[in-house]
Amino acid sequence: MITIYTKDYCPYCVKAKSLLSSLGAEFTEVDVTHDPDMFMKIYEKSHMRTVPQIFAWDECLGGYDAIAALHQEGQLVGKLGL
Numbered sequence: 001m002i003t004i005y006t007k008d009y010c011p012y013c014v015k016a017k018s019l020l021s022s023l024g025a026e027f028t029e030v031d032v033t034h035d036p037d038m039f040m041k042i043y044e045k046s047h048m049r050t051v052p053q054i055f056a057w058d059e060c061l062g063g064y065d066a067i068a069a070l071h072q073e074g075q076l077v078g079k080l081g082l
Contacts, residue, residue, distance in 0.1 A: 002027035002080060005042050005053040009033070012064040013052040019067060020054075025080050056080050 002020065004027050006013035020027050032039040032051065046053050046060040054061045056079055061067055070076040 001057055003030060003055045004028070005030050005032050005039075005051055005055075007031065007033040007051050010051050012050075016052040016054060016064040016067060019064070019071065020080075023071075023077060023080065023082060025082060 002025055004013070004016060004020065006017070006029055008031060017027075017029065030038065032042070042053055043049065045055075045058075048060070048063065050063055052063050054063070054067055059079070061070065061076075061079055067076055070079060
């Protein structure tokens with residue numbers, strides 16, 4: 001299960017969703033733009049103050065830059081379980 005936490009004005013969120021989609025990954029998007037309580041819950045899990053935040057089976061993979069780096073290293077597909 002892949003979950004991506006986003007905000008509606010975030011260009012890196014768009015890039016992250018595009019990358020995941022290009023790999024054929026199915027994911028659930030949770031928009032936290034107007035939900036500070038949900039944002040605090042994911043902050044407690046990831047300790048990240050930015051979005052996107054991408055989780056694969058409760059493991060925080062990081063944001064767009066982190067998953068793009070994993071993809072370049074050939075590790076993202078395995079982390080996503082694809």
